[in-house]
Amino acid sequence: MDSSATQDRPRPQSLSDLFISFTLLALQGFGGVLAIVQHELVEKKRWMTREEFVEEWAVAQIMPGPNVVNLSLMIGARYFGLPGALAALAGMLTIPLVIVLLLTFVYAQFADRPGLAGALRGMGAVAAGLITAAGLRLLTTLKTNPLGLPVSIALALACFAAIALLRWPLLYVLPSLGGVAFVIAYRKVKP
Amino acid sequence: MSTTPLLSMHASDWLQLFLQYLSLSLLSIGGAISTAPEMHRYLVEETRWLTESQFTASIAIAQAAPGPNILFVALMGWHVGINTSSIAMGLFGVLVTMVGIMLPSTTLTYLAAQWGHRNRNLRGVRAFKQGMAPIVIALLVATGWVLTSVHNDAAKDWPLWLLTAASALVIWRTRLHLLWMLGAGAVLGWFGFV
Numbered sequence: 544m545d546s547s548a549t550q551d552r553p554r555p556q557s558l559s560d561l562f563i564s565f566t567l568l569a570l571q572g573f574g575g576v577l578a579i580v581q582h583e584l585v586e587k588k589r590w591m592t593r594e595e596f597v598e599e600w601a602v603a604q605i606m607p608g609p610n611v612v613n614l615s616l617m618i619g620a621r622y623f624g625l626p627g628a629l630a631a632l633a634g635m636l637t638i639p640l641v642i643v644l645l646l647t648f649v650y651a652q653f654a655d656r657p658g659l660a661g662a663l664r665g666m667g668a669v670a671a672g673l674i675t676a677a678g679l680r681l682l683t684t685l686k687t688n689p690l691g692l693p694v695s696i697a698l699a700l701a702c703f704a705a706i707a708l709l710r711w712p713l714l715y716v717l718p719s720l721g722g723v724a725f726v727i728a729y730r731k732v733k734p
Numbered sequence: 735m736s737t738t739p740l741l742s743m744h745a746s747d748w749l750q751l752f753l754q755y756l757s758l759s760l761l762s763i764g765g766a767i768s769t770a771p772e773m774h775r776y777l778v779e780e781t782r783w784l785t786e787s788q789f790t791a792s793i794a795i796a797q798a799a800p801g802p803n804i805l806f807v808a809l810m811g812w813h814v815g816i817n818t819s820s821i822a823m824g825l826f827g828v829l830v831t832m833v834g835i836m837l838p839s840t841t842l843t844y845l846a847a848q849w850g851h852r853n854r855n856l857r858g859v860r861a862f863k864q865g866m867a868p869i870v871i872a873l874l875v876a877t878g879w880v881l882t883s884v885h886n887d888a889a890k891d892w893p894l895w896l897l898t899a900a901s902a903l904v905i906w907r908t909r910l911h912l913l914w915m916l917g918a919g920a921v922l923g924w925f926g927f928v
Binding site: 608699 | 757758759760761762763765766767768769771772775787790791792793794795796797798799800801802803804805808809812816828832835836838839840842843844846847848850851857858860861862863864865866867868869870871872873874875876877878879880881882883885894895897898899900901902903904905906912915916918919920921922923924925926927928
C-alpha cells in the first residue's frame with residue numbers, strides 16, 4: 544500500500560526535510576512530543592492519514608524504547624528506508640540533547656540557590672503527576688481489551704504492586720507478567 | 735543540592751553501565767520512563783553513582799525542556815560522568831547511556847515495524863499488543879508513585895504529594911497545556927511552598 548498510496552500525497556522532500564521537520568516537532572514538545580507529531584504530520588503536513596498514524600503508533604508503543612522516537616523512526620523509514628529512519632531519529636534527538644545539556648549546565652551553576660532547588664523539586668512533583676496522568680488516561684482503553692476488564696485490572700494491579708510497592712526489578716516482573724498476559728490474550732483473541 | 739560524591743569508575747564500571755542500559759532498552763516497553771524505577775534502584779540504591787537529587791533533577795529537567803523525554807537518560811549519564819571528574823566524562827556518560835538505551839530498541843523497532851506491518855493480522859501479534867496493555871499502563875502509574883515516594887517524610891513532604899496528585903488529576907481530566915502545570919510547580923517550589 545505504501546508506494547502507491549503515498550504518491551499523490553504530500554511527503555517529505557528529502558532527508559534534510561525529514562531532519563528539519565522532526566527537529567521542529569521536537570522543539571515544540573514540552574513535556575511530550577506525541578501530540579505535536581500527530582498535529583503537525585497528520586493535520587497540517589498531511590504526510591499520513593489519521594488511520595495510518597494510529598496504526599504506526601500502536602506498533603511504536605508496543606516496541607521497547609521511547610514511543611515517540613520509535614514513531615519518528617518508523618515514519619522516516621516509510622519514505623526513505625534506513626537513511627530516512629536515521630534522519631528522523633537524528634532530528635528528534637540532536638538539538639534537544641544540546642538544549643537539555645545546556646539547561647543542566649546552567650542548573651549546576653546555580654544549584655546552590657535555594658529557589659532553584661525548590662523549583663526543580665516542584666517541577667519534579669508535577670512531572671511525577673504527568674506520568675501518573677498518562678497512565679490513568681490510558682486505563683479507559685482496558686475496557687475494550689480482549690483480556691476482559693477483571694483480568695486486565697488484576698494484571699495492572701499485580702504490576703503496580705511488584706514495581707511500586709515491592710520494588711522488584713523490572714527484569715523479572717516484565718517477562719513473567721508479560722508472559723502470563725500474552726498466553727491469556729492469545730487464547731482470547733480470535734484466531 | 736546535596737553533596738555530590740566523587741566517583742572513581744573503572745572501564746569495567748562503564749561497561750556495566752552500558753550493559754545495564756542495553757538490557758533496560760529491551761525492557762522499556764511503553765517508553766523508557768517506565769524503566770525509571772529500575773534505573774533508580776540501580777544508579778541510586780545499588781551502585782550509588784547518582785544522588786537522589788541528581789536522579790530527580792535528570793527527570794525534571796528533561797520533562798521541562800522541549801524534546802522527547804528519553805533525554806532524561808542522557809542526563810543520568812551526564813551526571814554519572816561529572817560525578818567522576820569532568821565535563822568531558824559527562825559527555826562520555828551521555829554517549830554510554832544514550833547509545834545503550836537507543837541501540838537495541840531502535841534496531842528492533844526498525845526490523846519489527848517492517849515485519850509487523852506485513853503480519854498485522856496474525857493472532858500472536860494481536861495477542862502481544864493487547865495483552866501488554868494493562869502492564870504498560872500500570873508501569874506508568876508505578877513510575878509516578880516511585881518518583882513521589884522518594885520524598886517519604888510525611889510531615890515535610892505532604893505539600894509535594896498534594897502537588898503531584900493535583901497535577902495528575904488536572905492533566906488527566908483537562909486539556910490544559912503541560913507547560914502551565916510545570917510552570918506552576920516551578921513557582922510553588924521556588925517560593926518554598928512545596
